[in-house]
Amino acid sequence: xxxxxxxxxxxxxxxxxxxxxxxxxxxxxxxxxxxxxxxxxxxxxxxxxxxxxxxxxxxxxxxxxxxxxxxxxxxxxxxxxxxxxxxxxxxxxxxxxxxxxxxxxxxxxxxxxxxxxxxxxxxxxxxxxxxxxxxxxxxxxxxxxxxxxxxxxxxxxxxxxxxxxxxxxxxxxxxxxxxxxxxxxxxxxxxxxxxxxxxxxxxxxxxxxxxxxxxxxxxxxxxxxxxxxxxxxxxxxxxxxxxxxxxxxxxxxxxxxxxxxxxxxxxxxxxxxxxxxxxxxxxxxxxxxxxxxxxxxxxxxxxxxxxxxxxxxxxxxxxxxxxxxxxxxxxxxxxxxxxxxxxxxxxxxxxxxxxxxxxxxxxxxxxxxxxxxxxxxxxxxxxxxxxxxxxxxxxxxxxxxxxxxxxxxxxxxxxxxxxxxxxxxxxxxxxxxxxxxxxxxxxxxxxxxxxxxxxxxxxxxxxxxxxxxxxxxxxxxxxxxxxxxxxxxxxxxxxxxxxxxxxxxxxxxxxxxxxxxxxxxxxxxxxxxxxxxxxxxxx
Amino acid sequence: xxxxxxxxxxxxxxxxxxxxxxxxxxxxxxxxxxxxxxxxxxxxxxxxxxxxxxxxxxxxxxxxxxxxxxxxxxxxxxxxxxxxxxxxxxxxxxxxxxxxxxxxxxxxxxxxxxxxxxxxxxxxxxxxxxxxxxxxxxxxxxxxxxxxxxxxxxxxxxxxxxxxxxxxxxxxxxxxxxxxxxxxxxxxxxxxxxxxxxxxxxxxxxxxxxxxxxxxxxxxxxxx
Numbered sequence: 134x135x136x137x138x139x140x141x142x143x144x145x146x147x148x149x150x151x152x153x154x155x156x157x158x159x160x161x162x163x164x165x166x167x168x169x170x171x172x173x174x175x176x177x178x179x180x181x182x183x184x185x186x187x188x189x190x191x192x193x194x195x196x197x198x199x200x201x202x203x204x205x206x207x208x209x210x211x212x213x214x215x216x217x218x219x220x221x222x223x224x225x226x227x228x229x230x231x232x233x234x235x236x237x238x239x240x241x242x243x244x245x246x247x248x249x250x251x252x253x254x255x256x257x258x259x260x261x262x263x264x265x266x267x268x269x270x271x272x273x274x275x276x277x278x279x280x281x282x283x284x285x286x287x288x289x290x291x292x293x294x295x296x297x298x299x300x301x302x303x304x305x306x307x308x309x310x311x312x313x314x315x316x317x318x319x320x321x322x323x324x325x326x327x328x329x330x331x332x333x334x335x336x337x338x339x340x341x342x343x344x345x346x347x348x349x350x351x352x353x354x355x356x357x358x359x360x361x362x363x364x365x366x367x368x369x370x371x372x373x374x375x376x377x378x379x380x381x382x383x384x385x386x387x388x389x390x391x392x393x394x395x396x397x398x399x400x401x402x403x404x405x406x407x408x409x410x411x412x413x414x415x416x417x418x419x420x421x422x423x424x425x426x427x428x429x430x431x432x433x434x435x436x437x438x439x440x441x442x443x444x445x446x447x448x449x450x451x452x453x454x455x456x457x458x459x460x461x462x463x464x465x466x467x468x469x470x471x472x473x474x475x476x477x478x479x480x481x482x483x484x485x486x487x488x489x490x491x492x493x494x495x496x497x498x499x500x501x502x503x504x505x506x507x508x509x510x511x512x513x514x515x516x517x518x519x520x521x522x523x524x525x526x527x528x529x530x531x532x533x534x535x536x537x538x539x540x541x542x543x544x545x546x547x548x549x550x551x552x553x554x555x556x557x558x559x560x561x562x563x564x565x566x567x568x569x570x571x572x573x574x575x576x577x578x579x580x581x582x583x584x585x586x587x588x589x590x591x592x593x594x595x596x597x598x599x600x601x602x603x604x605x606x607x608x609x610x611x612x613x614x615x616x617x618x619x620x621x622x623x624x625x626x627x628x629x630x631x632x633x634x635x636x637x638x639x640x641x642x643x644x645x646x647x648x649x650x651x652x653x654x655x656x657x658x659x660x661x662x663x664x665x666x667x668x669x670x671x672x
Numbered sequence: 673x674x675x676x677x678x679x680x681x682x683x684x685x686x687x688x689x690x691x692x693x694x695x696x697x698x699x700x701x702x703x704x705x706x707x708x709x710x711x712x713x714x715x716x717x718x719x720x721x722x723x724x725x726x727x728x729x730x731x732x733x734x735x736x737x738x739x740x741x742x743x744x745x746x747x748x749x750x751x752x753x754x755x756x757x758x759x760x761x762x763x764x765x766x767x768x769x770x771x772x773x774x775x776x777x778x779x780x781x782x783x784x785x786x787x788x789x790x791x792x793x794x795x796x797x798x799x800x801x802x803x804x805x806x807x808x809x810x811x812x813x814x815x816x817x818x819x820x821x822x823x824x825x826x827x828x829x830x831x832x833x834x835x836x837x838x839x840x841x842x843x844x845x846x847x848x849x850x851x852x853x854x855x856x857x858x859x860x861x862x863x864x865x866x867x868x869x870x871x872x873x874x875x876x877x878x879x880x881x882x883x884x885x886x887x888x889x890x891x892x893x894x895x896x
Contacts (some may be wrong), residue, residue, distance in 0.1 A: 163702040246788050248691040256760040
């Protein structure tokens with residue numbers, strides 16, 4: 134590749150030491166890169182990344198006080214400030230290597246350990262630039278929420294069999310999974326595995342098995358990956374999820390303990406471990422995991438009121454009620470004005486009051502949690518619902534807990550990750566009916582109604598379909614599939630018989646509901662585009 | 673504070689200073705070649721400074737191993753990319769020494785190892801090989817009996833018998849080295865790094881021989 138591969142790109146160097154910034158800058162300079170931006174800490178880096186679309190970020194892991202390099206990466210990727218076409222290189226010192234490895238969600242494109250030479254930097258950069266070549270349009274499509282277009286663009290690139298073919302296939306498979314095109318993703322992994330047994334394709338296969346509810350097989354795949362590479366921490370995370378889905382919470386806890394030992398600095402991993410340990414009755418472990426999560430969360434984009442609530446609940450379970458109340462106080466200080474904070478404050482307080490024997494206080498806090506959930510709900514309605522159900526069950530309101538969990542099933546009947554959580558809460562609450570029976574019963578009801586509606590649409594009986602689906606959507610307002618189908622029936626009727634003001638208003642209301650609970654749903658994006666076309670045509 | 677700790681701290685500082693010197697030579701050679709009259713001499717200077725730097729890095733790793741603070745991070749790596757990086761780092765020096773640097777590696781070969789430690793091992797062995805080679809050094813990687821084998825060969829005079837024995841023993845070879853002016857730290861380090869790579873019952877190892885594909889020395893790092 135010619136030297137000018139480096140040209141025409143924006144570079145950012147982040148390091149708290151001026152010497153190191155100067156060294157990296159002079160290396161880049163000698164590669165023919167004239168302009169390099171610099172930041173001295175994580176907050177400064179984020180501020181620059183918000184302003185400028187960088188192609189290459191070279192970031193030291195250690196940035197003194199405030200965010201570390203991993204937290205800069207997580208925030209930039211989570212907030213979509215850096216796209217899939219940009220390169221993030223983490224610079225590490227030998228004493229930080231174990232700290233940086235294997236985050237839960239976002240990994241840098243590469244690590245460079247200090248000291249490194251100009252030659253090494255050049256070779257690495259060239260390779261990464263080659264890997265990310267031509268991905269800018271794909272990133273733009275993803276950014277606009279158009280996964281179908283992103284896949285088309287990738288197919289165009291893949292057809293030319295470029296040198297970064299494996300990277301493109303891997304990326305395409307991941308986008309297919311997010312878009313719900315499991316068959317296409319499975320085909321990519323199978324083809325790669327037929328050629329040779331590569332870890333990325335095994336990993337993808339494991340994820341797909343999990344997503345298609347083949348939990349035992351998924352666990353086997355991740356276990357095999359771990360046997361091959363003991364340090365592949367993300368495989369432990371997925372193994373634990375599969376074990377949870379298989380209703381083996383104690384085993385999942387052990388798996389996560391192993392993962393957290395290898396890589397203790399991920400907020401989400403500590404949170405999941407704390408949550409598992411708390412519900413498994415291992416309060417001391419829960420307290421240490423949530424303690425770490427709160428500590429690590431301070432400068433992290435994954436900071437959340439639920440971390441503090443988890444810490445408070447673990448502390449009160451360990452009979453440290455005063456410390457638990459302090460954690461609640463810290464929660465409200467940290468997240469002032471956040472509606473979710475009021476909710477989590479209330480559930481944590483209910484647990485503390487209950488453990489202190491103050492049943493009136495516990496009930497009052499529970500009522501407050503119920504009110505706060507109605508305000509904060511939205512995208513996290515299901516997660517909050519499970520938390521509230523656990524609180525209800527803890528303060529002794531078992532029937533209310535059961536009713537809430539059943540309505541959560543009806544509203545999320547096709548969200549497997551959510552159903553696993555609901556089932557676990559149901560089981561932990563010690564209710565009469567088994568969670569599997571409840572889920573099967575409720576799901577069958579929702580699916581039947583929904584399918585009847587879809588059949589009526591197909592038969593052209595649009596008025597009957599709309600009546601049925603409207604009624605269903607009123608019963609399960611949080612259910613995305615029912616809302617989407619109700620919207621679809623309204624759309625088709627308007628396409629055939631002309632737009633009507635009130636139908637349009639109602640259709641938009643259904644779409645709004647879905648946007649609230651699942652803004653990334655591909656069916657939503659498709660429907661929105663169709664509605665737009667309809668409105669334009671009728672103008 | 674123990675003497676070993678003081679030593680380690682000093683080595684750390686010297687290593688950083690050397691790193692700065694190396695970067696400056698790099699920048700001088702690239703940006704202001706007209707300031708340097710004898711490029712050959714500058715390259716050799718760079719080569720020696722790099723060797724010293726590598727030695728210090730290895731010493732520090734061995735110190736950390738000794739006080740159990742060395743963390744080994746084994747991950748999947750492409751061997752083609754690994755070789756490409758090694759070559760990029762040594763190409764200029766080989767040119768200056770008038771030695772050709774070959775690589776032979778399947779594009780799809782992957783292995784599980786600690787990238788930095790193994791690069792340190794192979795880099796330092798290759799740094800020696802290019803001094804002993806007459807015309808050619810070859811870096812290659814293969815899969816053999818479920819081991820990954822990374823090989824450095826040259827067409828020089830080959831390893832003397834005393835050194836070949838060293839690969840099999842636990843000795844650092846200091847006594848042998850003091851008289852000959854060489855300590856074989858690179859080999860000792862290679863053996864330690866090999867042993868840190870385990871998979872089930874199997875453990876990494878180092879093997880030395882002469883006259884495999886090229887007539888000179890052949891170093892092999894076997895990783896499970």
